[in-house]
Amino acid sequence: MRPYKHPPASDLVLERVLYALSDSIRLEIVRHLAGVDNATCGELDGGRPKSTVSHHFKVLRESGLVLTEGVGTAHINTLRRDDIDRRFPGLLAAILAQPA
Amino acid sequence: MRPYKHPPASDLVLERVLYALSDSIRLEIVRHLAGVDNATCGELDGGRPKSTVSHHFKVLRESGLVLTEGVGTAHINTLRRDDIDRRFPGLLAAILAQPA
Numbered sequence: 158m159r160p161y162k163h164p165p166a167s168d169l170v171l172e173r174v175l176y177a178l179s180d181s182i183r184l185e186i187v188r189h190l191a192g193v194d195n196a197t198c199g200e201l202d203g204g205r206p207k208s209t210v211s212h213h214f215k216v217l218r219e220s221g222l223v224l225t226e227g228v229g230t231a232h233i234n235t236l237r238r239d240d241i242d243r244r245f246p247g248l249l250a251a252i253l254a255q256p257a
Numbered sequence: 258m259r260p261y262k263h264p265p266a267s268d269l270v271l272e273r274v275l276y277a278l279s280d281s282i283r284l285e286i287v288r289h290l291a292g293v294d295n296a297t298c299g300e301l302d303g304g305r306p307k308s309t310v311s312h313h314f315k316v317l318r319e320s321g322l323v324l325t326e327g328v329g330t331a332h333i334n335t336l337r338r339d340d341i342d343r344r345f346p347g348l349l350a351a352i353l354a355q356p357a
Contacts, residue, residue, distance in 0.1 A: 171355050176279035179272050251351030255271050 161218055161225045166240040169221040174245065177220035178252055183213045187222055190236035191253055198225075198232045261318055261325045266340040269321040274345065277320035278352055283313045287322055290336035291353055298325075298332045 178184050186201045202210040214234070217223035221244075224235045241249050278284050286301045302310040314334070317323035321344075324335045341349050 171352075172279050172281050172284060175275045175284075175352070179276035179279050181272050184272060245355050247351045248355060251347045252271075252275070255345050255348060 160227065163218055163224055163237075164221045166221070166237075166244060169240065169244045171245060171248075173220045174222060174241065174248070177216050177222050180213065180216075182210070183217055184252075185257070186210075186213065186217060186234075187236060187249075188253060188257060190223065190234060191238070191249075195233050195235040198234065201234060260327065263318055263324055263337075264321045266321070266337075266344060269340065269344045271345060271348075273320045274322060274341065274348070277316050277322050280313065280316075282310070283317055284352075285357070286310075286313065286317060286334075287336060287349075288353060288357060290323065290334060291338070291349075295333050295335040298334065301334060 178187060189201055190196060198210065198214060214225060218225055221237055221240060224237050226233050278287060289301055290296060298310065298314060314325060318325055321337055321340060324337050326333050
């Protein structure tokens with residue numbers, strides 16, 4: 158399995174993070190990940206077709222919000238909470254505090 | 258001058274606000290408006306062509322972030338700070354607190 162590309166913490170861009178969170182499916186994935194250590198794509202896709210969610214995971218990775226690692230045949234996703242909080246203090250907490 | 262349409266405060270949607278703020282020109286306009294009572298489009302366009310910025314103002318209006326009123330031949334823009342803060346407490350403050 159080819160490793161996914163992720164931006165380093167120093168390259169995170171506010172507008173890109175806001176864009177990643179401007180879609181209800183991606184926001185739902187991030188809300189879910191904020192409450193667990195990590196989750197497979199299957200646990201996060203809400204039963205949606207793989208073709209739909211794989212694009213959303215890509216946007217989330219490219220924004221720096223989500224880290225995806227291949228473990229065996231599974232894809233394990235983790236919220237990059239520390240990287241985001243260090244770079245954009247208070248941002249994610251304020252967004253996740255809004256009612257779903 | 259035909260009045261612009263604006264969503265009522267009760268219809269504001271988090272994802273739409275985040276989308277409106279996910280573009281650097283729109284974020285710059287909102288940052289500017291956060292520091293003044295109101296401003297004309299000309300004061301906010303940063304010298305960009307009207308065709309470019311009119312789309313951005315439309316997105317900002319439709320998200321509920323900005324109110325545009327025609328006054329004589331001018332368009333006066335105001336940040337709907339109270340509506341946004343009441344509906345999404347802490348959100349705008351957290352975003353505007355990030356360095357530009």
